[in-house]
Amino acid sequence: MDSWRPVATLQGLSVRAKTLRQIREFFTERDVLEVETPLLSRTAVPDETIQPMACGGGYLSTSPETAMKRLLAAGYGSIYQIARAFRHEESGPLHNPEFTMLEWYRPGWSWRELMDETILLVKSILGPKPVYEYTFQQAFLKYAGVDPFTAKDETLIQALPSPPPPDLDRFGLLDLLLSQRVEPAFKATGALVLLTHFPVERAAMARIDPGPPATALRFELYADGVELVNGYQELTVAQEQEDRFNRVNQKFLQEGKAMIPIDRHFLAALQAGLPPCAGAALGVDRLAMLAMNGKDLSAVLAFPAEIA
Amino acid sequence: MSDMLNHNQLRQGVRVEIDDLPWIIVDAQFIKPGKGQAFTKIKIKNLVDGRVIERTFKSSESVIKADVVDKDMQFLYNDGEFMHFMDPENYEQSVLDAKQVGETRFWLKEQDTYMVTLWNNRAIAVAAPPFVNLLITKCDPGIKGDTVSGASKPATLETGAEVKVPLFINEGERIRVDTRTGQYVERAKD
Numbered sequence: 001m002d003s004w005r006p007v008a009t010l011q012g013l014s015v016r017a018k019t020l021r022q023i024r025e026f027f028t029e030r031d032v033l034e035v036e037t038p039l040l041s042r043t044a045v046p047d048e049t050i051q052p053m054a055c056g057g058g059y060l061s062t063s064p065e066t067a068m069k070r071l072l073a074a075g076y077g078s079i080y081q082i083a084r085a086f087r088h089e090e091s092g093p094l095h096n097p098e099f100t101m102l103e104w105y106r107p108g109w110s111w112r113e114l115m116d117e118t119i120l121l122v123k124s125i126l127g128p129k130p131v132y133e134y135t136f137q138q139a140f141l142k143y144a145g146v147d148p149f150t151a152k153d154e155t156l157i158q159a160l161p162s163p164p165p166p167d168l169d170r171f172g173l174l175d176l177l178l179s180q181r182v183e184p185a186f187k188a189t190g191a192l193v194l195l196t197h198f199p200v201e202r203a204a205m206a207r208i209d210p211g212p213p214a215t216a217l218r219f220e221l222y223a224d225g226v227e228l229v230n231g232y233q234e235l236t237v238a239q240e241q242e243d244r245f246n247r248v249n250q251k252f253l254q255e256g257k258a259m260i261p262i263d264r265h266f267l268a269a270l271q272a273g274l275p276p277c278a279g280a281a282l283g284v285d286r287l288a289m290l291a292m293n294g295k296d297l298s299a300v301l302a303f304p305a306e307i308a
Numbered sequence: 309m310s311d312m313l314n315h316n317q318l319r320q321g322v323r324v325e326i327d328d329l330p331w332i333i334v335d336a337q338f339i340k341p342g343k344g345q346a347f348t349k350i351k352i353k354n355l356v357d358g359r360v361i362e363r364t365f366k367s368s369e370s371v372i373k374a375d376v377v378d379k380d381m382q383f384l385y386n387d388g389e390f391m392h393f394m395d396p397e398n399y400e401q402s403v404l405d406a407k408q409v410g411e412t413r414f415w416l417k418e419q420d421t422y423m424v425t426l427w428n429n430r431a432i433a434v435a436a437p438p439f440v441n442l443l444i445t446k447c448d449p450g451i452k453g454d455t456v457s458g459a460s461k462p463a464t465l466e467t468g469a470e471v472k473v474p475l476f477i478n479e480g481e482r483i484r485v486d487t488r489t490g491q492y493v494e495r496a497k498d
Contacts, residue, residue, distance in 0.1 A: 172344075202343045
C-alpha cells in the first residue's frame with residue numbers, strides 16, 4: 001500500500017508555497033494587515049448551502065468572515081487572512097472538505113474597486129489574461145439562452161444538458177445551469193471572467209441593489225472556468241443580517257434540521273457600526289492548482305481528505 | 309430492503325439501480341457553485357444494453373445500490389434461443405438470450421468458464437476473458453514462400469468466429485485471440 005504517500009508532487013507543493021508567498025507580498029505592499037481569527041467557534045453562519053462541521057462543542061470555521069468583520073467594526077482597517085476553512089460533505093475535483101481560503105476586506109471601498117484589486121492579485125499570480133465581465137443575467141442570456149429572472153422553470157429545464165433531479169427549486173435549476181452551461185463557456189474563453197449582480201436569493205452577506213430587477217452586489221471571478229473569488233459590497237445593516245440568519249434557521253426548523261446558533265458578537269459588531277466596505281474570499285488551493293495548470297486540487301494538496 | 313447510497317458514495321465503478329434498471333457509474337462529478345446547492349452528476353452505463361446516460365442528484369438524495377454480482381459460470385450449450393450457463397459451485401443454471409450475450413457469442417465454447425453478471429439473481433450479461441485459445445476449424449492453406457510481412461487470411465474458429473490469421477497458421481491449429489479486439493495474438497501454447 002502506497003497510500004501513505006503525498007498526492008501532490010514536490011513541484012505542486014512548491015507552486016503552492018510560492019502562491020502563498022505572492023499573496024502575502026501583494027498585501028504587504030499595499031499595507032493590508034495579516035490577521036488570524038479562531039478556527040473553532042461556538043457559533044456558525046446559518047447557510048442553506050454550507051454545512052459546518054461540529055467540533056468541541058462548537059463548529060469549525062466555514063469562513064473567517066464574521067470574526068474579520070468584528071475587527072473591521074473595531075476600526076482595525078484593511079485586513080487579510082489566509083485561513084483553513086471546513087465544509088462538511090464537499091468533496092470532488094475542485095472541492096476538499098478542508099481547504100485554504102484567502103479573505104480580505106477594504107473599508108471605504110466600493111465593490112468595483114475591490115474587483116479591480118482582485119484582478120490585479122490574480123494576474124500577479126496567473127500572468128496576464130483578458131478580462132470579461134457579465135452580469136448574471138447577461139451571462140445566462142449569452143451562454144444558456146435563458147433569462148434567469150423571467151424565464152419559466154420549464155424553459156430553464158429545457159436549457160439543461162441532462163434532466164435535473166425531480167422537484168428541484170428554481171434556484172437549484174439556476175445553480176445547475178451555471179455549472180453546466182455558463183461555467184464551461186467561461187472556460188472556453190480562456191479569460192478571467194467577472195460575474196456580477198446575482199439573484200437576491202444568492203446574496204449571502206452582500207448588499208442588495210433594489211433594481212429592478214433587484215440583485216445582490218456580489219461578484220465571482222472565474223479563471224479557466226474555475227470559480228476562484230467571491231466578493232461583496234458588504235451588508236452593514238445589523239437588522240437585515242439578523243433577518244437573513246433567522247429566515248435560514250426558520251427553514252431548517254421546517255425541514256427538521258438543527259438550527260445554527262447565531263453569532264451575537266457579530267450582530268453586536270454590526271450594530272456598533274461596520275464601516276462601508278467591500279470584501280472577498282479566494283480559494284487558495286484552486287489558485288495554486290491553476291498556477292501549475294493542474295486539472296484538480298490533488299495537484300496542490302499533499303493529503304486530500306480521502307487519505308488525511 | 310435494498311442498500312441505499314448517499315451522494316458521496318456515487319463513485320466511478322459503483323453499480324446502481326435507476327428507473328428499475330441496473331447501471332454502472334462510469335463518471336461521477338461533484339457540482340457546487342459558490343453559495344449554491346450541491347449536486348452529484350453521474351454518467352451511467354446500462355448493464356443490460358450498454359447505453360450511456362447522465363443523471364443529476366441533489367446531495368440530499370440517495371440512490372439504490374444495485375444487487376449485482378459477477379460469477380464465474382460454465383457455458384453449457386446454446387439451444388438456438390438461449391445460451392445456458394451453470395454455476396459450478398451449486399449447479400444452478402442461468403440463461404441469456406442472444407441480445408444479452410451480444411458480441412461475446414463469438415467466444416463462447418462449451419464447458420469453458422465465463423463471467424456472468426447477475427442482477428437480483430438473474431443473469432443479465434456475460435463477458436469473455438480478455439484472451440481465449442480456440443481451434444481453427446476452417447482455413448485455406450498458406451502459399452509457401454509468401455513472406456510478405458503483415459499478410460493474412462481468414463480463419464473460422466470452433467465457435468463460429470472469423471478472425472484474420474498470418475499465412476503460416478493452418479486449419480487444425482489452436483490460436484490465442486484478444487476478445488476485446490477480435491484479433492489474432494499468437495499460436496496457442498497449450
